[in-house]
Amino acid sequence: MPDEDLPAFDPKARTGGDRSARQRFEHIYHTLRTRICLLDYPPGERLREEDLAEEFGVSRTPIRRVLVKLEAEGFLRSVHGVGTIVTDIEIEELEQVYQLRVELAELIGRLMPVEPDNSKRAAFRELLSRCEGLVGKPDAREFARINMDFFHLLNSLTGNEPLREISERLYYQTTRIWLKTASRLSQYEEILMDEIRIFHREVADIVDAVNVGDLRVVGLIRRAHISMSFQRLRNEARRAYR
Amino acid sequence: MPDEDLPAFDPKARTGGDRSARQRFEHIYHTLRTRICLLDYPPGERLREEDLAEEFGVSRTPIRRVLVKLEAEGFLRSVHGVGTIVTDIEIEELEQVYQLRVELAELIGRLMPVEPDNSKRAAFRELLSRCEGLVGKPDAREFARINMDFFHLLNSLTGNEPLREISERLYYQTTRIWLKTASRLSQYEEILMDEIRIFHREVADIVDAVNVGDLRVVGLIRRAHISMSFQRLRNEARRAYR
């Protein structure tokens, strides 16, 4: 749902400015958040309000609105007289976020699980096939995109709206830092291949669990994978700095 | 920490406007959030940006910044051409938030618990005595304030910063709706007295657990009380509409 204009960097992609204020706001917000998550704006990058204003064809004012929201969610930090900077997260704090995500992942299967209908099952199957294509032709950006779509699909399995909202925010936070950290490791290509394979297995496992209809199990599988994913990243990072 | 100027409605209370932009922002933000939680601005209330601007001695622009953040956190909703309205929450969604809070309460005792030092223990003792004073002289607003301080103290028992942040937001959301719903019930005075007594017991139990040093138990007690508190509210509300 959040990723419309897929090229994501093509200014022409914006389909006319005759939408309501709220729609424009949502559009700019989702676009920027996706860019941050996909590392189009990596941690440390400085965003200029005026540039963004020009790109989206508005003045600085509505842009600032979006930036304030992104700052409230921890993606940005505006400093008077300096700039608006994409936040970075140390490994210690990242671990805290992961700890929390692990618990929330299980809650998605326990709090108000929704029976997946046929369209959802179809979406899972399609995701699995995209995943299989990825195994044959590894690509970091495509991996990130599938991972993101997969998350949103999983997240829609709980009827607990606050839980969805919070999980989403934490997902974006951890994923971008995960991507950034992984991409700086020396044996990046190799690690990426492994991760894609593991991710493929996770998707396959979860699709099975969804088909059986046991969302509790989905939560447990997901929990295990999130936890292990962070462990692997931490181990690799430790090994690299020695 | 969030509640400075206690009168909370006295415009003169703001101690000079020579602070930095960020400090001003935080001040206005915390002030408004506290007012929302204490029902100075009840759900449905319409806030006028110009009034707030005048009260805090600034223009509409910095006010809007605060309002955007409060909207992102679900306390407000701005509608073009209509106004900025304090959100209300239906009992169904409130239940979802409570479900989540119940789980998070337990996590506070499990994720990175911090050993309470002497100053924290003292703070707990002081809170307990304030609580005892309240039993003798029931007062809804003072009850809300103590409850809020108690929450912040408990919340400081985990080192997991994202968890703290999220728990805080959900606390403010549920507490204000709880207060609103309770205050509309017919036997409000009686219910309030009961709640104060029960809350007093909860504080006493938790102070004991803190002194023993078992934060896991703190989480469990807290979990139980949050859950029961909502159950009581729901039962009372159901009884009232019959």
Next chain:
DNA sequence: GATTTTCTTGTTGTGCACAACATCACGACT
């Protein structure tokens, strides 16, 4: 030569005027 000071440049923050929008009252028309 080193250090302090001042100036220049670039950025976000603020204030204000106006546009866009929703709502309601009032009146014209059927």
Next chain:
DNA sequence: AGTCGTGATGTTGTGCACAACAAGAAAATC
């Protein structure tokens, strides 16, 4: 009498000019 339209009013949204601020360069001073 009812219904639609039209305008008045009040609100948030936008654009723009300028203030406040930070950082680095340049210059003045010792």
